[in-house]
Amino acid sequence: MKRSTTRIAAVMGEVHARIAARSYRAGTKIPSVRAMAQTLQVSVSTVLEAYERLVAEGVLYARPGSGFYVEGPVAPLALTELGPKLDREVDPLWISRQSLDTATDALKPGCGWLPPAWLYEAGVRKALRNVARASAAQLTEYASPHGHGPLRQFLSRRLAASGIDAAPEQIMLTESGTQAIDLICRFLLEPGDTVLVDDPCYFNFQALLKAHRVNVVGVPYRTTGADIEAFGAALAAHSPRLYITNSGIHNPTGATLSPVTAHRLLKLADACNLVIVEDDIFADFETTPAPRLAAFDGLSRVIQIGSFSKTVSASIRCGYVAARGDWIERLVDLKIATSFGGGRLAADIIHQAITDSGYRKHMERVRRRLNDERERTVPKLSALGIEPWTIPRAGMFLWCQLPERMDAAVLARTCLKDGVVLAPGNAFSQSLTAGDYLRFNVAQAGDGKLYEVLARAMNLCASR
């Protein structure tokens, strides 16, 4: 027996003993590899090997980026352990948590939202002062089952302006755009169903669908929308039940759907009885409106969802679903069962903010600033050999290719050490074919430090 094998067995024995003695309890984190190596006076690699064997034995489990834990009395759902094992840098959940963790003062050019100073702070303050004087019922009661009436009436008019005929009864408010999609998934999907997404697509669609235990199939996304041939082939091959996409401005590419693609998509969907969720979260960023699938289809098989977190505030949670009346009725039942009544207050604050005359001016300013920042960012990235796949007409995103097939995940890991959070392409790509892409947010890419860090990291990666 080799000495290293003996040492590994010794470490394993130590962990077993401590679990038996309940000094390491089920579900608790055990000491880090480094700490254990120091305690037992063995090498880090010995401890790592011991821990990994204990994982294989089912005694421990690893939580990426966190450490090793003692297996609990139950084996509950761990999203990070479903599906193929991903590098942390392209794990949707890891990227979300990294972006949400506001404690760090990292630069976040990979972040999917605007910096606080860009959002509608003045409108929110004004709305808060107003609601402080609202009725007791408004301040303390549940909303009605469909949600705050005035906001649904406003949305009905706004939808009509984009050619979508949705009565207020066909609109349900939710706590967020994500909750809206989640309720639709609960309504339409069974575990094992297949769902189509764009490749690349917003990474949280993948995390959400993972939680529903469905098969996710990506359809290549072109500058005018989904690749229609590939879409048709995917319909034939997988009989999907649902297709989730962005309307208006696509995340992560910034591209927009063309009318001809919209029409062909809907014809295919009709023939195959496919339901489509159109996420319209970036609507107010558009300068020239793109077609809406829901408008072409008349809310027959298309469901539109949206929220106000990208334009008004992400701190005030409110989203919506617009769909066929009978589907909305069933979605309301599901909403009540799984989150009971909605709140009136968030919807009221949002309603006041977006119907305030200042909101239009606020969004004009945001669109202008985004255009300016986009024009400034493109040449700065270009100087580093990072080239946009397309120049979006509007919105915050730039989907960019790295030079010479450089690995975006490796680059992201390197940049993180310098306090820069990037969004590597494969986090958005179901087929993992966007390994040399990055999504940039032009509203979060103004700081000169970003380009210094990028240049240094790219040099490091290129010299490997």
Add this chain to the structure above:
Amino acid sequence: MKRSTTRIAAVMGEVHARIAARSYRAGTKIPSVRAMAQTLQVSVSTVLEAYERLVAEGVLYARPGSGFYVEGPVAPLALTELGPKLDREVDPLWISRQSLDTATDALKPGCGWLPPAWLYEAGVRKALRNVARASAAQLTEYASPHGHGPLRQFLSRRLAASGIDAAPEQIMLTESGTQAIDLICRFLLEPGDTVLVDDPCYFNFQALLKAHRVNVVGVPYRTTGADIEAFGAALAAHSPRLYITNSGIHNPTGATLSPVTAHRLLKLADACNLVIVEDDIFADFETTPAPRLAAFDGLSRVIQIGSFSKTVSASIRCGYVAARGDWIERLVDLKIATSFGGGRLAADIIHQAITDSGYRKHMERVRRRLNDERERTVPKLSALGIEPWTIPRAGMFLWCQLPERMDAAVLARTCLKDGVVLAPGNAFSQSLTAGDYLRFNVAQAGDGKLYEVLARAMNLCASR
């Protein structure tokens, strides 16, 4: 062929023709039985029979309390169609929607929350004025993955006061208490698993569990907690994965768990590897604190959840989960995947309201008022022969038995016509063995009209 048969066939033919002509489209509501009878100049019973045959044919479907719809292109999940068919009056979803529908100015002694004037309106107004001056980040940014830090720190201290040791990292904020339970179910349950609930229990537990497609088994609830023998037998017979219960004040009975029942429950749970969710939503109503399962167990297999909708405001959505650290990590992943970041603002408003010196006084007043109302309500109900199963030490509920096995569902239907929304016992009873019980909310039972309506309806029911 009888003339009535011909007429029924004619109505069916009419509906078929209109669907074929797309004048009735998939998923839309068709004219009511009454309207159609008038249009076609036939009797109501002829139309009803025609519609019901079309339902049997799969051409239409009925939505209880709403009408008949054309079957859609997909057959999605309808909560109301899962499980045994229930009378509308004891259907948890129907009762929830009836209570949430604030457009009606009905009396709601069956409602599960306090009237607006009882909630912490002053504290909410003050907090709103304060947050109107908060930082831009506070007003517009997502919360951190676990949720607003100061509120989690406050909850950690509050839990410590009830003997529960939970670090702020072991607490995750959610949009509601219901969402907290929903995330736990997603985390722990697979379709087909068995879950124990109290019989009777809060009716929305049943609606929520239906959405998870699990088997629900009720364990008789006694005045000191679950019947221990029945609990043990249910564990042996069904190998449940989860038990969901209230701590503190039980809904609907108002009873409280005794230390001896708590201890026995946990011993059984330990032996069978059962996870327990303890819903602590009524904590602040207690006058003498009941034992907490989470305190006895040390948050090992017990998960505690709660919210502020019963004491501060239901309009500001905020709940929490306290659990083992590794479970919280996985629950955070699930929360991000299914509702993305939480809001800061709601949590901030709640935190300000409950840490305000006025909150303690507010709750003292609420508890005093509830005691007074309880003392007033019991004799008024007693005068009608409606007797409480137990006199709760605190809280808003009275679980009452009707005289002579009177049918509470029939009584509820009769009272609804007079604008009184009751909560019939079988809505709370998994075994449907509480048909002669009603849950009263003493804070919503002050209006003299209620007793007149009840007396009249009871006379009607008794004379049948």
